[in-house]
Amino acid sequence: MRQDTRQRILATAEELLLSRGFQGFSYHHIAERLDIRTAAVHYHFPTKADLGLALLQRYRERFRWWAWQLREQKVSPVGCLEHFITLERRLVEANRVCPLSVVCVELQGVSDEMSAAAQRLLDDALHWLEIVLESGREANLFHFDGSAAARALVVLVTLQGALQLARLNGIETFDAVRAQIRQDLGLPAIAPTGRVAS
Amino acid sequence: MRQDTRQRILATAEELLLSRGFQGFSYHHIAERLDIRTAAVHYHFPTKADLGLALLQRYRERFRWWAWQLREQKVSPVGCLEHFITLERRLVEANRVCPLSVVCVELQGVSDEMSAAAQRLLDDALHWLEIVLESGREANLFHFDGSAAARALVVLVTLQGALQLARLNGIETFDAVRAQIRQDLGLPAIAPTGRVAS
DNA sequence: GTCTATATAGAGATAGAC
DNA sequence: GTCTATCTCTATATAGAC
Numbered sequence: 001m002r003q004d005t006r007q008r009i010l011a012t013a014e015e016l017l018l019s020r021g022f023q024g025f026s027y028h029h030i031a032e033r034l035d036i037r038t039a040a041v042h043y044h045f046p047t048k049a050d051l052g053l054a055l056l057q058r059y060r061e062r063f064r065w066w067a068w069q070l071r072e073q074k075v076s077p078v079g080c081l082e083h084f085i086t087l088e089r090r091l092v093e094a095n096r097v098c099p100l101s102v103v104c105v106e107l108q109g110v111s112d113e114m115s116a117a118a119q120r121l122l123d124d125a126l127h128w129l130e131i132v133l134e135s136g137r138e139a140n141l142f143h144f145d146g147s148a149a150a151r152a153l154v155v156l157v158t159l160q161g162a163l164q165l166a167r168l169n170g171i172e173t174f175d176a177v178r179a180q181i182r183q184d185l186g187l188p189a190i191a192p193t194g195r196v197a198s
Numbered sequence: 199m200r201q202d203t204r205q206r207i208l209a210t211a212e213e214l215l216l217s218r219g220f221q222g223f224s225y226h227h228i229a230e231r232l233d234i235r236t237a238a239v240h241y242h243f244p245t246k247a248d249l250g251l252a253l254l255q256r257y258r259e260r261f262r263w264w265a266w267q268l269r270e271q272k273v274s275p276v277g278c279l280e281h282f283i284t285l286e287r288r289l290v291e292a293n294r295v296c297p298l299s300v301v302c303v304e305l306q307g308v309s310d311e312m313s314a315a316a317q318r319l320l321d322d323a324l325h326w327l328e329i330v331l332e333s334g335r336e337a338n339l340f341h342f343d344g345s346a347a348a349r350a351l352v353v354l355v356t357l358q359g360a361l362q363l364a365r366l367n368g369i370e371t372f373d374a375v376r377a378q379i380r381q382d383l384g385l386p387a388i389a390p391t392g393r394v395a396s
Numbered sequence: 397g398t399c400t401a402t403a404t405a406g407a408g409a410t411a412g413a414c
Numbered sequence: 415g416t417c418t419a420t421c422t423c424t425a426t427a428t429a430g431a432c
Contacts, residue, residue, distance in 0.1 A: 005397075023221040024307045026425055040398050042427065097303055104362040105295055105303040109222045119366050145381070153371060154356065154378045161359030164302040168317050173351060180352045183343070184382060203415075224407055238416050240409065 006044045008034055014055055018096035022052055023109050049111040056117035059099050060124060067128050077136030078187065084129070085178055088159050092166045092174050101164055126152050133185075143186030155181055204242045206232055212253055216294035220250055221307050247309040254315035257297050258322060265326050275334030276385065282327070283376055286357050290364045290372050299362055324350050331383075341384030353379055 012033050016025035027038040027048070045051035066087075070080050091098060103110055103118040126149070133155070134148035144151050162177035179189065210231050214223035225236040225246070243249035264285075268278050289296060301308055301316035324347070331353070332346035342349050360375035377387065 020306045021219065021221060021304045023219060024304055027427090028425070037399060038426085039400080039428085043397060046427085048426070100366070101299070101303050101362060104365045105299050106219045106222055107365055108218045115366065122363065122366055146378070150374055150378060154375055157359030157363050157371070157375055158352065158356045159359070160363060161355030161357070164299060164362075165320065165355050165358060167302045167305055168298070168313065168320055173355070176348055177352055177355055180344070180348060225409090226407075235417060236408085237410085237418080241415060244409080246408070 005034075005036070005040065009041055009044055009051075010054060010058055013051055014059070015096075017052075017055055017102060018091065018094075018099065021102050022106050022114075049114065052110055052114045053117055056099060056103070056114055056121060060117065060121040063121065063124060063128075067124075076141070077132045077139060078141050080132045081129075081136070081185075084132075085159065085181070088163050089171075089174060089178070092163055092171050095167065097164055097167065098160060101160060126156060129156055136185075141187075144184070151185075155185075203232075203234070203238065207239055207242055207249075208252060208256055211249055212257070213294075215250075215253055215300060216289065216292075216297065219300050220304050220312075247312065250308060250312045251315055254297060254301070254312055254319060258315065258319040261319065261322060261326075265322075274339070275330045275337060276339050278330045279327075279334070279383075282330075283357065283379070286361050287369075287372060287376070290361055290369050293365065295365065296358060296361055299358060324354060327354055334383075339385075342382070349383075353383075 009030055012030050013025070016029055027041045030041050031038045041051075045054060070083060075083065088098070100118055100122055103115055107115060129152035130148045133142055133144070133151050136142040137144065137148065158177060158181060162174045166174040182189070207228055210228050211223070214227055225239045228239050229236045239249075243252060268281060273281065286296070298316055298320055301313055305313060327350035328346045331340055331342070331349050334340040335342065335346065356375060356379060360372045364372040380387070
């Protein structure tokens with residue numbers, strides 16, 4: 001019945017991480033929400049650095065699994081991009097930011113292992129996006145100059161920035177940027193394959 | 199001799215804010231660096247919210263003065279954009295982030311007044327960039343589709359994202375994005391007006 | 397695995413002397 | 415304006431009972 005406490009801690013901690021930053025939540029916040037004591041949290045994650053690392057690893061595993069699923073379902077490059085943007089948009093709707101943003105802003109306040117885990121997550125995302133863009137270009141779906149790697153980098157940082165500033169400026173900011181990204185990749189204003197999940 | 203303590207506090211606090219986040223520094227850190235006591239810091243800024251607000255106001259005033267200078271010197275739109283990018287690049291070099299990033303990530307941990315001040319800074323930056331892009335387009339220096347406001351938004355969020363991820367991924371990330379932004383605005387790979395300050 | 401209890405340290409903030 | 419001294423609260427973490 002109760003190894004799932006660990007999972008509930010992770011889920012709650014992730015919510016807190018993405019809405020308040022790593023330095024903005026404590027074991028007390030987690031324990032309070034789950035109606036347990038802080039000592040129980042320490043049993044599962046002895047130090048906060050352990051918890052932070054676990055959160056980033058979990059996030060990365062989830063991303064890899066998500067990307068693997070899209071591949072299994074043979075989703076088109078355009079569909080992949082749309083799904084990815086939708087993923088980020090959901091964060092905006094939930095008033096959250098991306099864990100990469102948190103680590104970058106609070107870099108001096110997190111352990112080296114945590115920032116290394118963030119680096120791996122970033123590498124995965126960039127690599128995945130590069131493949132999507134390159135295969136989409138080969139299929140004549142996307143149109144852009146330069147290397148797919150360079151374009152993937154620009155798309156990712158643009159989404160990161162939009163995700164973040166949307167918190168101050170409203171979700172219209174995110175949607176405006178999203179439209180621009182599509183246009184810069186040579187897609188029509190409304191994605192032809194559908195899947196522009198709201 | 200000693201109203202400049204206030205200025206020294208602001209300068210030190212800004213360094214800490216941009217390198218560690220708002221929740222990542224304390225009055226003790228400031229006092230230690232200036233070799234004064236925390237009570238002296240509280241004299242100038244009774245609460246941390248007061249200090250945070252002052253930091254954002256100061257940042258905004260500096261930006262406005264900086265933009266005004268460029269205008270006085272009749273710097274071309276291309277030069278303005280280059281100067282702006284250089285401004286951000288210096289933050290990367292100093293391993294800092296933008297105050298807007300800090301406020302966005304730690305939004306729940308800052309006062310309403312602080313986030314309102316960040317909003318005003320963002321508005322100023324967007325408005326300034328919009329004018330630069332629009333006047334540059336009229337002078338046939340920039341080439342882009344859509345409104346200047348929409349393009350300004352994309353350029354700004356892209357720089358924000360690059361500034362942030364460069365902290366994890368290295369300054370090459372920032373430079374690659376910078377090159378892409380230039381290209382997307384129809385500029386040659388190397389800016390013709392010079393002023394690509396290193 | 398979870399609890400109570402507690403240790404330690406740091407943060408934000410105030411009072412009052414100089 | 416800046417200091418010493420102190421207060422209160424919170425955060426991280428551990429010990430040991432159940």
